[in-house]
Amino acid sequence: MTSSLDRRAILGRGLILGAATMLSGCNYDHLNHPDLADRFLTGMSRWNDRVQANLFSQTRLAPTYPASAITRPPRFNAFYDIDQAPQVDPATWRLELTGRIGDKRPWTLGQLRALPQESQITRFICVEGWRVIGEWGGVPLGQFLRRINADIKARYVSFQCADGYYESIDMPSALHPQTILALDFLGAPLTAPFGAPMRLRIPTKLGYKNPKSIVAMGVTNVFPSGYWVRQGYNWFGGS
Amino acid sequence: MHWLNVIAIVTLIGSGWEIYNAYPILPFSFPQWAVIGEWLGGAIAWHFAAIWLLMLNGLAYLVWGTASGHFRRKLLPVTPRAVIHDLLAAFSLRLRHEEGVYNAVQRLLYWGVIGLGILAVLSGLAVWKPVQLWYLSDLFGGFAVSRIVHFAAMSGICAFLLIHVLLVALVPRVLPAMIFGGRLKDAPPAE
Missing domain, CATH: 1.20.58 (Methane Monooxygenase Hydroxylase; Chain G, domain 1)
Structure with missing residues (x-):
């Protein structure tokens, strides 16, 4: 996947049979020059978020697979090359907690590993259309949110990453039993390219909703958006 | 519309x-x-x-x-015999164009493209929601096969559009009726 930071248009504008949808060089964030196509598409995307939230069921599980189905070698994917993956020192790493959380004390890796762990062999579907099957293990996010006395009536859970990536998910998806704060991948601790020391694994959403190398997690009612969402991907991103 | x-x-x-x-x-x-x-x-x-x-x-x-009753009146019946007859007539350039009446080949193609449209929507939903709409995903044989079905439905619709646009180009006098949804002034009254 190539980086899209250099793209001026957040959402590409299509020319429908010469219809007057092409507005040249408009910046969506500039109030004097609202890009009508971008506004329309963003509005439709928010509408699709609501439709997906209604389709979502907390008890409907993503399919699981036998160990023989695991994709090997695993596929690396990020907005940078594999050798640029952030190197995080597991000894000094802390998970910082922000927002509507009762107990905001940061967590060490050892503390997280001491909690009950769950593992899953699930399918990871990329928005591009490819999919891989992998095994992830870690702490179920719903259990963790309750343990830290988070406000589970709040709307969003947000994540900040060591590489500058950020993402957020809706609370019902955060409480889904298959949503985990993954520490292990393929039976061993996560490696840098795959999100060490901790990533979100959420098989009910697309790949870009699975942020890697998380350094901070927040609970909020203010829409936190996401790295790709800011550039035009749909926020809910559900499967 | x-x-x-x-x-x-x-x-x-x-x-x-x-x-x-x-x-x-x-x-x-x-x-x-x-x-x-x-x-x-x-x-x-x-x-x-x-x-x-x-x-x-x-x-x-x-x-x-x-x-x-549009489907019943305009798009039925479609018998294999009529389709073959009209197809042969078309290829020997003997098929008459009657304003407001679809020949058997047209009827078959319209049913085909309606079916393809429904197939495209259902397979698209299966690609979009393989977890929440798992029954649709399973129906098409999983995520990867759903993508292929969706692509095939698109290809079929494109083939229809090619024929559809080509025929309009050959018989441009149907264009006003297509645009305004009405019949031509000199067309015979329906039925």
């Missing part, structure tokens, strides 16, 4: 080609001038906006076509 359908289908196909280009299932990509959306994120946004237009317009068409 025919022209709402044109906007929806052209947008869906153009953005669909850009989405396909992100992970092609065949050894080719669609050229950038032919796609809608500049990049994957834009294409997906267009695709998931236009689908509402297609679904609402398509649903209205199916309800109206059934309730008003």
